[in-house]
Amino acid sequence: MRTRPLKVALLGCGVVGSEVARIMTTHADDLAARIGAPVELAGVAVRRPSKVREGIPPELITTDATALVKRGDIDVVIEVIGGIEPARALITTAFEHGASVVSANKALLAEDGATLYAAAEQHGRDLYFEAAVAGAIPLIRPLRESLAGDKVNRVLGIVNGTTNFILDRMDSSGAGYSEALDEATALGYAEADPTADVEGFDAAAKAAILAGIAFHTRVRLDDVYREGLTEVTAADMASARRMGCTVKLLAICERAADGKSVTARVHPAMIPLSHPLASVREAYNAVFVEAEAAGQLMFYGPGAGGSPTASAVLGDLVAVCRNKLAESTGPGESAYSRLPVSPMGDVVTRYHISLDVADKPGVLAQVATVFAEHGVSIDTVRQQGKDGEASLVVVTHRAPDAALSGTVEALRELDTVRGVASIMRVEGE
Amino acid sequence: MRTRPLKVALLGCGVVGSEVARIMTTHADDLAARIGAPVELAGVAVRRPSKVREGIPPELITTDATALVKRGDIDVVIEVIGGIEPARALITTAFEHGASVVSANKALLAEDGATLYAAAEQHGRDLYFEAAVAGAIPLIRPLRESLAGDKVNRVLGIVNGTTNFILDRMDSSGAGYSEALDEATALGYAEADPTADVEGFDAAAKAAILAGIAFHTRVRLDDVYREGLTEVTAADMASARRMGCTVKLLAICERAADGKSVTARVHPAMIPLSHPLASVREAYNAVFVEAEAAGQLMFYGPGAGGSPTASAVLGDLVAVCRNKLAESTGPGESAYSRLPVSPMGDVVTRYHISLDVADKPGVLAQVATVFAEHGVSIDTVRQQGKDGEASLVVVTHRAPDAALSGTVEALRELDTVRGVASIMRVEGE
Numbered sequence: 001m002r003t004r005p006l007k008v009a010l011l012g013c014g015v016v017g018s019e020v021a022r023i024m025t026t027h028a029d030d031l032a033a034r035i036g037a038p039v040e041l042a043g044v045a046v047r048r049p050s051k052v053r054e055g056i057p058p059e060l061i062t063t064d065a066t067a068l069v070k071r072g073d074i075d076v077v078i079e080v081i082g083g084i085e086p087a088r089a090l091i092t093t094a095f096e097h098g099a100s101v102v103s104a105n106k107a108l109l110a111e112d113g114a115t116l117y118a119a120a121e122q123h124g125r126d127l128y129f130e131a132a133v134a135g136a137i138p139l140i141r142p143l144r145e146s147l148a149g150d151k152v153n154r155v156l157g158i159v160n161g162t163t164n165f166i167l168d169r170m171d172s173s174g175a176g177y178s179e180a181l182d183e184a185t186a187l188g189y190a191e192a193d194p195t196a197d198v199e200g201f202d203a204a205a206k207a208a209i210l211a212g213i214a215f216h217t218r219v220r221l222d223d224v225y226r227e228g229l230t231e232v233t234a235a236d237m238a239s240a241r242r243m244g245c246t247v248k249l250l251a252i253c254e255r256a257a258d259g260k261s262v263t264a265r266v267h268p269a270m271i272p273l274s275h276p277l278a279s280v281r282e283a284y285n286a287v288f289v290e291a292e293a294a295g296q297l298m299f300y301g302p303g304a305g306g307s308p309t310a311s312a313v314l315g316d317l318v319a320v321c322r323n324k325l326a327e328s329t330g331p332g333e334s335a336y337s338r339l340p341v342s343p344m345g346d347v348v349t350r351y352h353i354s355l356d357v358a359d360k361p362g363v364l365a366q367v368a369t370v371f372a373e374h375g376v377s378i379d380t381v382r383q384q385g386k387d388g389e390a391s392l393v394v395v396t397h398r399a400p401d402a403a404l405s406g407t408v409e410a411l412r413e414l415d416t417v418r419g420v421a422s423i424m425r426v427e428g429e
Numbered sequence: 430m431r432t433r434p435l436k437v438a439l440l441g442c443g444v445v446g447s448e449v450a451r452i453m454t455t456h457a458d459d460l461a462a463r464i465g466a467p468v469e470l471a472g473v474a475v476r477r478p479s480k481v482r483e484g485i486p487p488e489l490i491t492t493d494a495t496a497l498v499k500r501g502d503i504d505v506v507i508e509v510i511g512g513i514e515p516a517r518a519l520i521t522t523a524f525e526h527g528a529s530v531v532s533a534n535k536a537l538l539a540e541d542g543a544t545l546y547a548a549a550e551q552h553g554r555d556l557y558f559e560a561a562v563a564g565a566i567p568l569i570r571p572l573r574e575s576l577a578g579d580k581v582n583r584v585l586g587i588v589n590g591t592t593n594f595i596l597d598r599m600d601s602s603g604a605g606y607s608e609a610l611d612e613a614t615a616l617g618y619a620e621a622d623p624t625a626d627v628e629g630f631d632a633a634a635k636a637a638i639l640a641g642i643a644f645h646t647r648v649r650l651d652d653v654y655r656e657g658l659t660e661v662t663a664a665d666m667a668s669a670r671r672m673g674c675t676v677k678l679l680a681i682c683e684r685a686a687d688g689k690s691v692t693a694r695v696h697p698a699m700i701p702l703s704h705p706l707a708s709v710r711e712a713y714n715a716v717f718v719e720a721e722a723a724g725q726l727m728f729y730g731p732g733a734g735g736s737p738t739a740s741a742v743l744g745d746l747v748a749v750c751r752n753k754l755a756e757s758t759g760p761g762e763s764a765y766s767r768l769p770v771s772p773m774g775d776v777v778t779r780y781h782i783s784l785d786v787a788d789k790p791g792v793l794a795q796v797a798t799v800f801a802e803h804g805v806s807i808d809t810v811r812q813q814g815k816d817g818e819a820s821l822v823v824v825t826h827r828a829p830d831a832a833l834s835g836t837v838e839a840l841r842e843l844d845t846v847r848g849v850a851s852i853m854r855v856e857g858e
Contacts, residue, residue, distance in 0.1 A: 149740060295730060
């Protein structure tokens with residue numbers, strides 16, 4: 001074994017960074033044995049240098065992250081700051097100065113992964129980011145490597161723990177969205193500003209990363225259709241239950257049936273209780289991958305948290321250090337397929353639509369005509385009358401989303417339709 | 430991209446091999462793009478050269494596998510023959526003659542993986558074998574690489590599809606073992622000679638491989654405690670149901686609580702219906718991995734079959750070819766921990782014991798005394814009388830297996846115990 005240590009710079013020392021530093025110290029012998037050389041924490045860039053950081057020698061702490069990545073003796077930079085800047089500038093600077101990079105930064109990778117990949121390749125460095133998607137669950141490496149000889153057709157999963165916690169609470173207790181969000185916040189599952197989670201930005205970033213890797217095509221955050229869960233109501237959840245379903249916020253990346261385009265989207269959807277994703281509780285994540293030869297695979301585990309995310313970071317650290325010792329690099333960007341990313345309107349899906357209608361003869365016929373005019377075939381209708389008003393619950397067969405949303409718009413125009421109480425896609429069947 | 434192709438020799442052209450050859454042809458462009466060079470099937474060694482093999486040019490077929498691996502121009506040998514010899518000799522010869530090896534051979538890896546690793550290292554070649562365990566489910570790579578920065582404490586899973594199919598049928602239809610085996614055979618899930626599956630040899634080989642990688646310690650097939658499922662009865666299954674459990678054939682690899690030894694075992698066990706493994710149906714496989722930082726991860730998918738296994742082989746082929754182009758190698762054997770493998774008697778587990786006893790006062794007291802004398806604490810007892818005889822169903826708390834089996838032996842000696850109707854371990858709680 002080489003005795004000269006590989007030097008690691010840690011950018012960010014919050015929940016994940018401090019856990020990475022802790023494990024690097026407590027498991028130093030194991031890491032050395034697995035890498036073939038010791039690894040040494042050579043510097044830790046933080047914003048608040050005065051904060052006491054247990055186990056980290058104070059002389060390693062710096063507020064000058066740029067100077068740290070420019071030192072020239074750093075072998076690997078671990079970036080757990082998050083956000084676009086200064087993370088992007090620090091990562092590209094690190095590549096320029098001889099370091100490989102392990103990052104957990106989903107937002108940056110989804111926004112501008114291509115720039116990072118290009119910089120890594122230009123300087124012959126590694127860019128690894130298992131921790132960016134679904135915490136400790138191995139997903140990037142299986143997609144990038146294990147399935148490299150297969151053709152992935154679909155990735156479908158729960159990739160945001162906060163929203164899964166909220167929906168699980170709504171499902172199990174009948175709580176409304178606000179109440180469930182309050183509980184998630186109180187228990188530390190939701191941040192003070194939950195926007196990134198509840199509006200689906202976090203899941204959409206992960207969908208972009210997964211789609212890009214799965215389909216060997218560049219997919220950016222802007223390419224991902226996104227709906228959060230703030231409009232999911234207790235009534236929607238109850239309606240899902242009546243259908244033998246529950247509601248999950250899903251990230252879905254699909255290759256079109258003709259293979260010539262792909263789509264990526266994040267939205268709440270009803271899935272049957274018999275589907276394995278329906279039983280993913282609390283803040284857990286789970287991702288289905290469908291590949292031509294492999295069939296259907298599922299990966300499940302804790303999708304966030306300091307320790308699980310640190311596990312993923314350290315797995316990448318070992319890989320990157322091994323590559324460094326072997327003077328090689330792991331797989332870089334694979335975007336050779338260059339498939340276009342189709343808009344949401346082209347996605348083939350199913351709708352569950354709940355309408356408040358006038359309780360008089362002929363309404364169902366009118367409604368059914370609108371569906372037919374848009375080429376949307378109806379699977380089931382449930383009609384319920386109450387005091388001169390009635391509700392109609394329609395579940396469609398599969399149709400392009402544009403036709404489905406066009407149908408809903410036309411339904412709103414009908415005099416006999418008093419309102420559209422809820423619309424939700426149905427997946428996983 | 431390099432235009433000179435990498436040359437691949439395929440040893441074996443059965444269900445898996447023919448699918449590997451087919452995908453190499455139909456997906457040649459994708460493989461080339463992902464590897465960075467085309468791959469060419471340079472030879473296929475078979476036993477029966479007269480058999481028509483669709484899509485494989487007849488001039489590639491040979492019966493002389495040794496000559497094929499000795500050719501000197503082969504970059505990668507794919508070994509899907511199975512068994513110990515001639516597979517072992519062919520693999521080591523391949524290394525000597527410049528090739529890296531992708532193998533699906535669980536029996537050989539469990540029997541003598543150390544020899545193969547040593548030969549690969551001596552000649553600077555790669556040995557990859559994702560397909561040896563759980564078909565297409567990425568498991569070897571996640572354990573070897575994704576979790577390389579973590580400490581795995583437990584691997585628990587269903588790694589044999591045939592036996593899971595049999596137990597699933599017994600559970601869902603109330604069928605006995607023989608009847609369920611017949612159905613599995615008729616549907617092609619069991620081989621004509623099902624010994625390797627139903628006696629647990631296949632699962633034990635996989636347990637040895639998983640334990641070795643998970644614990645960075647050499648574990649051989651002989652180190653794995655093994656019980657098959659041939660003695661699981663319809664009554665056992667019914668008894669499990671009454672306890673809110675089902676019966677699965679589990680492979681369990683554990684690090685002892687003090688961290689100083691490991692165990693690996695395969696046996697039928699009752700697991701609660703609420704455990705995710707309980708709902709793994711038909712011939713599917715699923716494996717839980719518990720690691721210190723990552724927490725509990727689960728991997729699920731088809732555990733066998735030509736296409737899924739070929740997917741795993743081709744993923745490895747891409748990795749090995751990339752390494753070849755980069756003039757590097759992937760991770761080799763990691764057995765630095767050198768932990769002793771403890772015998773079954775040291776494993777801490779729980780027993781579900783069903784006794785036929787005389788229906789008279791004092792029997793329970795006698796039985797309870799035997800448990801106490803062996804230091805085994807009882808969790809629950811259910812007593813049921815019928816016509817002068819009675820049955821006692823005892824579920825213990827956790828205790829060393831030696832104490833539990835010692836208890837059972839002592840119970841057999843009691844005059845009032847007419848027989849031990851069944852003994853089964855209880856896991857997953």
